[in-house]
Amino acid sequence: MPLTNGDVGSSKANLLPGKDSLDHTTALEVLKTEGSGLDGLDAKTLLDSRVNGGLTYNDFLILPGYIGFSAAEVALDTPVTKRISLKTPLVSSPMDTVTEHSMAIHIALLGGLGVIHHNCSVENQAEMVRKVKRYENGFILDPVVLSPSTTVGEAKKLKEKWGFGGFPVTENGTLRSKLVGIITTRDIQFHPSLDEPVTAVMSTDLVTAPSGTNLAEANAVLSKSKKGKLPIVDENGHLISLLSRSDLMKNLHYPLASKLPHSKQLICAAAIGTRPDDRIRLQKLVEAGLDIVILDSSQGNSIFQIEMIKYVKEKYPELDVIGGNVVTCAQAASLIAAGVDGLRIGMGSGSACITQEVMAVGRPQAASVFNVSSFAARFGVPCIADGGIQNVGHVVKGLALGASTVMMGGLLAGTTESPGNYFVSREGQLVKAYRGMGSIDAMEDKKAGLGEQNAKQSNAGSARYFSEGDRLLVAQGVSGSVLDRGSVTKFVPYLLAGLQHSLQDIGVKSLSELRQGVRDGKVRFELRTVSAQAEGNVHGLHSFDKKLYS
Numbered sequence: 001m002p003l004t005n006g007d008v009g010s011s012k013a014n015l016l017p018g019k020d021s022l023d024h025t026t027a028l029e030v031l032k033t034e035g036s037g038l039d040g041l042d043a044k045t046l047l048d049s050r051v052n053g054g055l056t057y058n059d060f061l062i063l064p065g066y067i068g069f070s071a072a073e074v075a076l077d078t079p080v081t082k083r084i085s086l087k088t089p090l091v092s093s094p095m096d097t098v099t100e101h102s103m104a105i106h107i108a109l110l111g112g113l114g115v116i117h118h119n120c121s122v123e124n125q126a127e128m129v130r131k132v133k134r135y136e137n138g139f140i141l142d143p144v145v146l147s148p149s150t151t152v153g154e155a156k157k158l159k160e161k162w163g164f165g166g167f168p169v170t171e172n173g174t175l176r177s178k179l180v181g182i183i184t185t186r187d188i189q190f191h192p193s194l195d196e197p198v199t200a201v202m203s204t205d206l207v208t209a210p211s212g213t214n215l216a217e218a219n220a221v222l223s224k225s226k227k228g229k230l231p232i233v234d235e236n237g238h239l240i241s242l243l244s245r246s247d248l249m250k251n252l253h254y255p256l257a258s259k260l261p262h263s264k265q266l267i268c269a270a271a272i273g274t275r276p277d278d279r280i281r282l283q284k285l286v287e288a289g290l291d292i293v294i295l296d297s298s299q300g301n302s303i304f305q306i307e308m309i310k311y312v313k314e315k316y317p318e319l320d321v322i323g324g325n326v327v328t329c330a331q332a333a334s335l336i337a338a339g340v341d342g343l344r345i346g347m348g349s350g351s352a353c354i355t356q357e358v359m360a361v362g363r364p365q366a367a368s369v370f371n372v373s374s375f376a377a378r379f380g381v382p383c384i385a386d387g388g389i390q391n392v393g394h395v396v397k398g399l400a401l402g403a404s405t406v407m408m409g410g411l412l413a414g415t416t417e418s419p420g421n422y423f424v425s426r427e428g429q430l431v432k433a434y435r436g437m438g439s440i441d442a443m444e445d446k447k448a449g450l451g452e453q454n455a456k457q458s459n460a461g462s463a464r465y466f467s468e469g470d471r472l473l474v475a476q477g478v479s480g481s482v483l484d485r486g487s488v489t490k491f492v493p494y495l496l497a498g499l500q501h502s503l504q505d506i507g508v509k510s511l512s513e514l515r516q517g518v519r520d521g522k523v524r525f526e527l528r529t530v531s532a533q534a535e536g537n538v539h540g541l542h543s544f545d546k547k548l549y550s
Helices: 024-033 103-110 120-134 152-162 215-224 245-253 277-287 303-315 330-338 355-359 365-377 392-400 458-466 489-504 513-520 530-535
Strands: 060-062 089-094 114-115 166-171 181-182 229-233 241-244 267-271 291-297 320-326 341-346 384-387 405-410 422-424 430-435 479-483 525-527
Touching: 089 489, 103 114, 103 120, 103 489, 114 120, 114 291, 120 277, 166 241, 181 229, 215 229, 215 241, 215 245, 241 245, 267 277, 277 303, 291 303, 291 365, 291 479, 303 320, 303 330, 303 422, 320 330, 320 384, 330 341, 330 365, 341 365, 355 525, 365 384, 392 405, 392 489, 392 513, 489 513
Parallel strands: 089 114, 089 405, 114 267, 267 291, 291 320, 320 341, 341 384, 384 405
Antiparallel strands: 060 525, 166 181, 229 241, 422 430, 430 479
């Protein structure tokens, strides 16, 4: 008696009644010959606003491809300007609750870029740039040099100012003067007399290298010695430059660090406005070693920004300038024609921004990124997707739509390296303050004006939204708090690992391959209904613990 259930020997599964099943070995050939063989939509069809409306990151998914490699093989190198590339596509936002020198240093060490905010005095911002530039070096060509008359107390104050305590001592207290010793933190840490000269406690048993030694040779000498510093001297014993053991350790621990090839210093970016006074600010930042300037405006297509771009390119041709913010091709075209080296895309999509609600102006972020980056790419101008990034998936989507990098504010605001102090919320959770630069709190902050009565004239928040001359401030942002995320040294590697695994699922081995696949229509997308978005999130559980990484 034949079996009707589970009898594979006497019956065949017939999924298409009246039709024979095809030979399974021909599946790939059939896929190619019957129709396009491609599921989903190409990016241009997906982002057609006339058909689908303006889309955000949550409104679509990227379809999976073929995996033939490990996630560790995925390369994340990407340009941030026409001339400067990064090892990872992450940029921190120039907000006063997100990026100061600590964030800029650690993001750069991890392969990204930190943009120092300008809601502070010129001197404070320039000092932050100097701290970033001095954090890591190859040959230190402008070391802090002490004279024999410098006291132990003065050396301690210099350590507090710069964050390091190893200083060469020369006869005249200047570079290219005869080297007489080196003072270290251990020499002065417990010394009882602050008035004694550093010559009383400095080390004179020095290991040096001659002028002309290349960086690889100098590193080899330093690694074999037990010294913290390697002075480079000429034939007369005059100090020419300095090499630090701490930099060797940083090279070992942070192989992806964003550094300039000639100086080995971390790449530093900072924001300024477009007022006449910002030209003075820019001069101070350039003198401090700035590499990239971002012109910070909520609406970048203005005569003020266009004139500032032209000024920067003429006065500082070696300085890269990123313009914005823009959300349309018409806005972008004005800034590209003026000479920008990069663009920042986004208007009203940030977590603490209410521009779209209050001003009724802006554009959904996915539509903005795709349209502007597609246009800018024709002129070789990289774009930053700024705003709307809530998770790893949003990072991937911003990059897939054509952005070279993504800028994060709220996602990084709760980390240890962001400015401000932690406090416990009413719910008993550890949080940090976070505010949009268009919030009333930010626009009334007097740090930029050093306590001047009319702080609005020099406030970065009011200038960003063209409100510095207004009698009544109209908020375009809010103030709030974000949950603690720990250190960026753990959080950013989580983002990068998630990004690599996502590209692996898509079937591409680099960000350039991802962008090319989108342009060629090989990387496909699918629209998500509200029900699909609910299905793609956690559902059906009584309770759960959403731990993102370990």
